[in-house]
Amino acid sequence: MLAHTFLTIIIITLNAEAADLAVSGNVATACDEAAYAQILAKKFTSKSQSARRSVDAMRRKKMAWRIAAATSPTPTAAQARLVLAGFLAKKATYLADQIKQKENDLQKAADILYARAGATLASLYLRPAATAKKKAAAAGDGSAVLGGTAAECTITANTEQVPTACKPGEIAGDNPGDKKTPKASTDTIKLMPPNYFKPPIATIKAYGKGTCDTHGGLNTFTHKDCAGDSNARGSQANVLAADLTFNHGNAATPVNQAVGEESGGTFGCGKLPSQDITTVPTNEQVAAAVCTRLTTELTPGIELDRESGEALAALDEIQMLSRQLLFSPEEIQAIPTGQQSSKIQDRIKTVFGTDNVAFKRDYLTPLTKPISFNLGNKKEDKSINDIASQPDSEQIMAYFLSQEYQRYKEKTKSSENADSTKQADKKAENKDGDNKTTTDECTATEEGKCDKTKCDWNKEKSE
Incomplete structure (x- = not known):
């Protein structure tokens, strides 16, 4: 990408971390714009990286709750922890999908701003001084160019200027302010003109x-x-x-650039280029990149560490998962x-406690206490949180x-x-009595079918 070489040499001095910049006219010099672009580009990258770390953290905590469920002493305790595991799994998946959808645009926006920052600093350092400083002069025969008798004067000059050193992380001499999300085409930033x-x-x-x-x-x-004597020029x-x-x-005077555009009363960002940036990004492309960053939101990660x-x-x-895990189908059907x-909400409060003190005591603290397990012949004792962080x-x-x-x-x-023993006892009992239950049946049937505690066999009737 254009400007990465310049970034290695020049922009390494602009490594300060800072908050997102407000959409304002605080860019006054090339140094300001370079810092603006570079800081925002770093934020683009860190936004995706931070979101990925949140996904990883939620997945680790999900694993912790699954392990806690597997080691719970009662079914209700296990199901409650599975509710929390399922909740974090859903949130992690949702955020991972968001990252997948948006990270390409965020990365492209970052590339645009890095390229712009590099080009801005390169132009700053390579711009010639307004007046060249002459270093030497030499007279010679100019007939080859002008014909006839002619003289030429070859003058060498130094056009290099020493620009003001850019201060890391500063825009117009101040630390960057908080971000402001652009909402209308009247929101502008200042950029160096084309x-x-x-x-x-x-x-x-x-x-x-x-x-x-x-x-x-x-x-x-x-x-x-090239003179004939050393007198003053005149x-x-x-x-x-x-x-x-x-x-x-006025090439070094920043100009206003709308951050986004409005169409049909709806504010939107300009389109990012479909191809990689190979030239100096235009002001419109920079604005689209800035707008993309300031309007892209990723759902924050959830810790579940101070809940009730x-x-x-x-x-x-949580309600949806609790309906499935904390109730039986028959219980749900019985509720109007x-x-x-x-x-469902009442059951959640009962199971998880009505305040964060109870939740910490019954759910979070056990995650920090060692439990024993065996992998092969090796016994280990680690907390559930530590286990969940292992590969x-x-x-x-x-x-x-x-x-x-x-x-x-x-x-x-x-x-x-226990069932087998009970059945064996029943068979033994039947051998001593009758499987009939009424006196009429006992007196009307053959020997062996009478319950001797209830009636006697009618031998005479049998004969």
Whole structure:
């Protein structure tokens, strides 16, 4: 990209972090614009990076709640933690999708501003001084150019100027202010005009006096002219001279540039170029980049570290998940439709506590306490938060899930054994009595079907 070489050499001095700039006319010099563009470009990149860190943090916390659910002592405790895990999973996915949709434009906007900052500083340092400083002069035969008897005077000059050093992170001598989101076409920024990036007009004034067509007599160069003597310029009898100046005009005076545009009463940003920037970005492209940055919002990450049941109950996603995890289908069906929302919120408050003290005590603090697990033959003790931050957190969670499954199997096996014992006792009981239940049946049937505690077999009737 254009200007990255310049950035390496020059803009490295502008590394100060700063808040987004207000949309205002505080750009007064090329240094100001370069700082403006560079700071915003850094913010473009950091905006996406910060959002990605939020996604990672939410995914780690989601894992922590899943592990907490797998190690919970009761089904209700496990389901409550799965509500929190599901909520963070949904938020992380939503933010990741936002980043995917917007990061290309943010990166393109950053590239535009980096290119502009580099071009602005390069132009500042490479602009010639308004008046060239002559270094030397030499007379020679000019007949090859002019024909006949002629003299030439070759003058070398230094056009370099020493610009004012740019101060890192400062715009017009002040630290950048807070951002202002543009909302109308009247919101403007100030940028260097297009002709700032073009070479200035050069003016050469040539002078001749006396007999100056024979270069042999022009052998004195005291004033960096080709003269016949060392007198002051106006007192020389024979002289060839020239002066070089550059007309910068108002090229270094910033101009107003609308940040966005309005169409049909709706404010919008200009279009970013579809291709990579290969030349100096135009003022319109810079404005589109600035507008893109200041109007792009990414949903903030959620920590769930200072919540309460009251606050959680107000969140639609928590209500939706709680409906599925904290209620059975039969419970939901038994609640009148008009009362379901309030009943769900009441259950959330009951489960998570009505204040953040209870939430911290019952939910957050346990995440910081060590729990034991085995990976292979190695026993380890770590907090759930620490486990969730490890690369092998999924494997460790699988261990806890397997432990939970083993407990379930043992409980099921114990229940089955209890049922088998009960059935065996019933069979033994039946051998001593009758599976009939009424006296009429006992006295009317054969031996072996009477319950001896209820009636006697009617042997006479049988005979």
